[in-house]
Amino acid sequence: MLKNEKTPLIRLGLRPNRRSVCLQLSLAPLMALAWPAAGKTSGNAHVTEISDGIFAHHGHVELQTEANRGDISNNGFIVGDEAVAVVDTGGSYQTGLALREAVKQATNKPIKYVINTHMHPDHVLGDAAFLPDNPQFVGHAKLARALGARSARYLEAAREAMGEAAFAGTEIVMPTLEVSEPTELDLGNRKIVLEPQPTAHTDNDLVVRDRKTGTAFLGDLIFSVHVPALDGSIVGWTIVLEKFGTEAPALVVPGHGPVAMQWPEASQPIQRYLGKLASDVRAIIKRGGTIKEAIETAGESERGKWKLFDEFHRRNVTAAFAELEWE
Amino acid sequence: MKLNGMTKQWGVLLFAGLLAIGVSATAGSTAAIAGEDEELWQSIRDDVFQAGKPIVDNSDKLVLDAPYRAEDAAVVPISITIPADVAPHVRKLTLIVEKNPAPVVATFKFGKAAGLGERKISTRIRVDMYSNVRAVAELDDGSLQMQTKFVKAAGGCSAPALKDMDAALANIGKMKIKSFDDKAASSKLTSEAQVMVRHPNYSGMQMNQLTGLYIPAKYVEHIEVKKGDTLVFDMEGGISLSENPNIRFTYSAAVNGPISVVARDTDGKTFSGSVVVSGS
Numbered sequence: 001m002l003k004n005e006k007t008p009l010i011r012l013g014l015r016p017n018r019r020s021v022c023l024q025l026s027l028a029p030l031m032a033l034a035w036p037a038a039g040k041t042s043g044n045a046h047v048t049e050i051s052d053g054i055f056a057h058h059g060h061v062e063l064q065t066e067a068n069r070g071d072i073s074n075n076g077f078i079v080g081d082e083a084v085a086v087v088d089t090g091g092s093y094q095t096g097l098a099l100r101e102a103v104k105q106a107t108n109k110p111i112k113y114v115i116n117t118h119m120h121p122d123h124v125l126g127d128a129a130f131l132p133d134n135p136q137f138v139g140h141a142k143l144a145r146a147l148g149a150r151s152a153r154y155l156e157a158a159r160e161a162m163g164e165a166a167f168a169g170t171e172i173v174m175p176t177l178e179v180s181e182p183t184e185l186d187l188g189n190r191k192i193v194l195e196p197q198p199t200a201h202t203d204n205d206l207v208v209r210d211r212k213t214g215t216a217f218l219g220d221l222i223f224s225v226h227v228p229a230l231d232g233s234i235v236g237w238t239i240v241l242e243k244f245g246t247e248a249p250a251l252v253v254p255g256h257g258p259v260a261m262q263w264p265e266a267s268q269p270i271q272r273y274l275g276k277l278a279s280d281v282r283a284i285i286k287r288g289g290t291i292k293e294a295i296e297t298a299g300e301s302e303r304g305k306w307k308l309f310d311e312f313h314r315r316n317v318t319a320a321f322a323e324l325e326w327e
Numbered sequence: 328m329k330l331n332g333m334t335k336q337w338g339v340l341l342f343a344g345l346l347a348i349g350v351s352a353t354a355g356s357t358a359a360i361a362g363e364d365e366e367l368w369q370s371i372r373d374d375v376f377q378a379g380k381p382i383v384d385n386s387d388k389l390v391l392d393a394p395y396r397a398e399d400a401a402v403v404p405i406s407i408t409i410p411a412d413v414a415p416h417v418r419k420l421t422l423i424v425e426k427n428p429a430p431v432v433a434t435f436k437f438g439k440a441a442g443l444g445e446r447k448i449s450t451r452i453r454v455d456m457y458s459n460v461r462a463v464a465e466l467d468d469g470s471l472q473m474q475t476k477f478v479k480a481a482g483g484c485s486a487p488a489l490k491d492m493d494a495a496l497a498n499i500g501k502m503k504i505k506s507f508d509d510k511a512a513s514s515k516l517t518s519e520a521q522v523m524v525r526h527p528n529y530s531g532m533q534m535n536q537l538t539g540l541y542i543p544a545k546y547v548e549h550i551e552v553k554k555g556d557t558l559v560f561d562m563e564g565g566i567s568l569s570e571n572p573n574i575r576f577t578y579s580a581a582v583n584g585p586i587s588v589v590a591r592d593t594d595g596k597t598f599s600g601s602v603v604v605s606g607s
Contacts, residue, residue: 145492152534153482199491233491288507290449291404314398322402322571326503
């Protein structure tokens with residue numbers, strides 16, 4: 001049972017030479033989860049038990065660098081009586097390896113599933129670290145096509161950004177289990193539901209919802225602190241978030257930002273951002289303005305409310321304009 | 328793990344720093360990169376234009392507007408403005424991205440319905456690596472007038488097309504023509520409109536790793552725009568035009584009739600549309 005597994009974890013976490021496992025057993029001080037204690041990420045990944053049997057790792061809100069080795073997105077795992085499902089694996093073989101070590105410290109149950117919430121390299125490039133476990137690699141039915149069109153580029157960019165040493169071992173693993181409709185997986189006395197989404201953040205977003213605790217890994221459907229990155233459809237994304245609110249999960253793991261948040265606090269800022277971006281761009285289109293004007297002005301009121309704004313915002317405007325001008 | 332300890336002030340400083348970089352980058356944007364690129368340009372210009380024919384660079388006969396740093400290398404907005412006193416003398420306009428695998432982005436030939444006022448053409452292009460972008464106007468006196476901008480962007484030609492692959496393929500060939508004709512325009516010589524064509528404009532450099540094959544090139548190679556029966560421009564395009572080709576242009580407000588557009592892709596498929604604009 002899960003309770004039995006916690007005991008050794010706490011011990012491990014408290015051992016002075018084991019600084020990498022940080023535990024948070026209570027749900028109450030959620031804000032405290034936002035920024036787990038600092039420490040090195042060599043060895044195993046910092047994970048926080050955000051809910052009964054659900055562990056999440058906080059990735060840096062940064063672009064990938066040699067120093068962070070692609071550890072720039074949140075990921076985690078769900079432990080059942082018989083099996084473990086890993087959700088996302090970070091941006092390099094090494095982040096995957098660190099997460100795998102964290103799983104091994106938390107439980108001796110086998111890793112049966114490695115689920116990718118979408119195609120982006122900061123979420124999938126650690127997959128190869130789990131190949132020895134021979135799990136099912138699970139993704140949205142459109143994940144394989146999306147990765148197929150991008151993998152060479154993703155790998156090249158990751159190698160360039162992180163350098164050869166941090167990149168070593170990184171490869172793309174194609175999904176072995178493709179999900180095109182809501183699908184239940186049984187981890188042993190624990191069922192999780194995979195919910196493929198229509199085009200939103202990307203055209204292959206997959207939500208992982210734990211029935212037992214009502215916790216949902218939303219991947220990059222939720223950005224917090226880190227400015228959103230639009231690589232799908234601004235209209236679709238807005239609708240998906242609205243619909244999600246009608247069946248709001250008890251606890252949310254965003255793709256970037258704090259490892260655990262509650263609805264609607266998790267969704268309000270990104271809904272505000274997407275709403276502002278869409279309304280500004282639509283207004284410019286309506287009065288016959290150009291994409292260049294939009295890039296320079298749309299959504300500028302969001303500046304200062306997000307990290308990495310300059311790295312992503314203008315590209316988001318470009319994408320939003322190219323989409324909304326067809327309305 | 329600096330991030331965990333990152334304070335608000337630190338973040339503000341970081342943003343200020345990035346802003347400063349942005350500002351200084353913009354200040355340098357008029358300068359084109361010379362030197363080693365000169366040889367490449369010589370070979371391209373001799374291929375595209377009459378070999379050895381002089382080209383006036385930094386010409387005051389046209390203005391090229393391009394971002395120094397492009398946000399999305401596959402969708403780089405470019406625009407060319409030709410002042411009213413020059414516009415009636417322009418026969419042809421060629422847009423070149425020097426370091427793209429197919430450097431000529433598009434060639435525009437203008438007709439009578441291009442009008443006598445200030446002429447403007449805007450489109451979106453792919454930039455494969457940091458490169459000079461050049462606009463060359465051929466005037467009726469035979470002279471070649473050029474403006475050059477350096478654009479920092481990379482990977483635009485091999486970037487995967489279509490954020491939503493299914494939606495885009497389902498709508499292929501769909502055309503939208505927008506008129507920006509406003510009331511105030513009645514006093515002007517030209518009005519503005521935009522043509523948009525849904526098309527992946529496959530560059531031939533985008534790979535499908537599932538099959539290990541490159542997706543064959545397939546792109547919009549010709550767009551003809553008329554006002555009534557009179558030509559505004561016809562354009563020959565290549566793989567350096569962005570997916571969903573998009574051209575914003577000026578046309579004569581004095582010529583009657585609807586704006587009609589016929590586009591043709593490399594498979595020989597044609598797409599057409601027309602729109603009635605006010606005053607016609």
